Amino acid sequence: MSDEFGIDLDDLPAELCEREQWVGWWVEERGGKETKVPVNAETGGFGSATDAVTWTDATTAVDAVESGEADGVGFVFTDDDPLVGVDLDDCRDPETGxxxxxxxxxxxxxxxxxxVSPSGTGFHVLVEGELPEGRNRRGSVECYETARxxxxxxxxxDATPTRIARRQDALRGIHxxxxxxxDEDGATDDVAAAPVESSGDATPMSDVDLEDEELLEKAMAASNGGKFKRLWNGRFGGYDSQSEADMAFCCLLAFWTGGDQAQMDRLFRESGLLREKWDEVHYADGSAYGEKTIERAVQQTSEFYDPGTSQTADDVEADGQGAASRADRGEAYLREKNRVLADRVETLEATLEEKNDRIEELEATVERLKSELDAVEPETDTGTERGDESESSVWGRTKGWFESD
Structure with missing residues (x-):
């Protein structure tokens, strides 16, 4: 890991360090964009902002970075803490400050x-308070307090406090x-009932800025609006399973939202396809069925709605039927994933080989000492019989200890 993410826990607020709500993160490329993926700092496996089993303490998280098990560390917001994070993107020149x-x-x-954020182009502000109801993001300002x-x-x-202050009034005003x-603003990012997790630096795949109501009107009026409307109403006839229909609908949502996973999740929850399975954990990395469906839909969608054209979801095959370009992108993702895993295995094998070499050296040293000990005659002394017996006893015990190995 580069030095830019090196962290001294003494520099962090105690309010963060005392809570066992830490994860590591890896940078992975998804859909042509870098994404910070949570990592279980204790096991090196997948982490999740909604699964406390994958969280740990601050020290363990930092150690994972220092050992190369993660690219950086992250703090998980929950309903049980009083913390709110305010993420300010693209507002700082990393060269001039x-x-x-x-x-x-x-x-x-x-x-x-x-x-300063990992990219150097923004800021992360931490306060104590409660996030007001309503949207949680507009433009380059985003606020969140749970499941992220x-x-x-x-x-x-430098010019800011070193501790986290309670700033409810200021937070309310900023929000x-x-x-x-x-009413004239087109921001679309309400806090979802169970938000799709994000690192705080994630951005939509395309800059589409449609209110939910406007998006639904456009989607249902498009050339494939009939299909969208049927799925929206929970009718999935013609699909082999509801899961296949879920994926098809999420691909349509990915197109119209520009890949905004939070908005996709929110809209799906309002559709007739929503069922309990959506929030059930179905994957070894702790991801819920809905989270993974949305993630895969975004990966499989090659193009997104452009308000300046008459393009529709049909034009980009946003129905989850597996265009070749999607398969290529999926294969590229898997190849990169395998490369990362192969690098980890290679590192572990090298470490194991070093340890085996060290064990062999120690065993050789023990054998040499045994040989030297066998060749040495116990010193005799003209002292008292008791002294002779004592010396012989010590010698016998020492020699016996080596021979017992």
Missing amino acids: AVEEDARDIVERLDSYTE FFTVTGDHV REYVQPG
Whole structure:
């Protein structure tokens, strides 16, 4: 891991370090974009912002980074803690450190622990409080308080406090002015009932900015609107299973939302296809069925809605039927995944070989010492019989110890 993500726990607020809500993360490429994927810092396996079994303490998470088991560390927000994270993207010049005025205003008003994001182009602000109801993101400002993980760098912004402050009034004002839009604003990112997890740096695959209602109108009025409407109403006749229909509908949602997984999740929950299975954990990495379905739908969708064209979901085969380009992308992803795993195996094998060599050296040393001990005659002494017996006894015990090996 590069030094830029090196973390000293002494530099982090105690409010974070005292909680066992930490994960590691790997950078992986998905759909042509880098994504931070949570890692179980204790096992090196998959982590999840919704599965506490995969979380650990801060020290273990940092150790995983230092040992190469993760690229960085993250803190998971839950309903049981009073923390809220405010993520400010694309507001800082990593070369000059220049900060955009809106971001400066938010940081100054929140007046709490703030650090530079892993990319160096934004800030993460941590406060105590409760996130107001309504949307959680508009433009480059995003707020969240549960079922998400915040990448943590320890790169503290000098002019801000070193502790996490309670800032409910300031948080309410920031949310009202920068996040909660007026009627004329097209932001679409309400907090979902059970949000698809994200690292805080994830962005949609395409810059589509449609309100849910407007999106539904456009989707149902498109040339394939009949199919969208049938799936929206929970009718999946013509598909071999409802799971296949779920994937087809998620691919349609991926097209119309620009790959915005939070909006996809929210819309699916309003459709007639929603069932209990959506939130059930079905995968070894702790992912729920719905999470993985959305993730795969985004990976399989090669193009997204462009408001400037008359393009529809039919034009890009966004129905989950397996276009060749999707298969190629899936194969590329698996190849990269296998490469990462192969690198880990190679590292472990090298470590094991070093340990075996060390064991052989120690065994050779023991044999040499045994030989030298056998060749040495016990020193005799003209002292008392008791002294002779004592010396002989010590010698016998020492020699017996080596021979017992």
